[in-house]
Amino acid sequence: MELARLIKERRSVHQFEDRPVDIELVQELLDTAVWVPNHKMTQPWRFVIVHGEGRKRLADAASAFAAKRESNPEKSQELAEKFYNRFTSVPMFIAIVMKENTQPVVWEEDYASVSCIVQNFSLLAWEQGLGLVWETYPLLHVQAFRDAYGVGPGEKIVGSLHLGYPGKVSAPQPRIPAAELTTIINQAN
Incomplete structure (x- = not known):
């Protein structure tokens, strides 16, 4: 697929088909995604892939977090189940x-490089018929959730990518043309 078209057609996907994603x-x-600009070549990234039965680790942590947010016991259980079901419905x-x-x-340079990896990966996945959403929810800072991912001190989860075959693809949202947001300076003073 032509790169410009791929960039414009890619969408964040929140609903997935119930089918596994090939780990290979x-x-x-x-x-391929790691071929990003990275000043000083620190290459500070690593990836944790969770799929199959492993998703229950994340679902349990998310469910417990959701339950603690609600003081009403009935609503607490309902919210916990909603979170659990949401996490187990994502293929990877x-x-x-x-x-x-x-x-x-x-x-800052490392964060920018890792963000570029997410963009590269999302485009490569889209090209292969896979969709994802890049999530940065509060759970990424909850110790139980970090433990479920195996993330230790001195590490930041830049994003939790929810990946699978799209069950539903949303319509494109309009973008402000770059020309309307560009300042051009062509004089010394």
């Missing part, structure tokens, strides 16, 4: 994990 294909796409999760550098400039 995902690893191949990640191998990929945590994009970044080793956090203590130097602010390096941290």
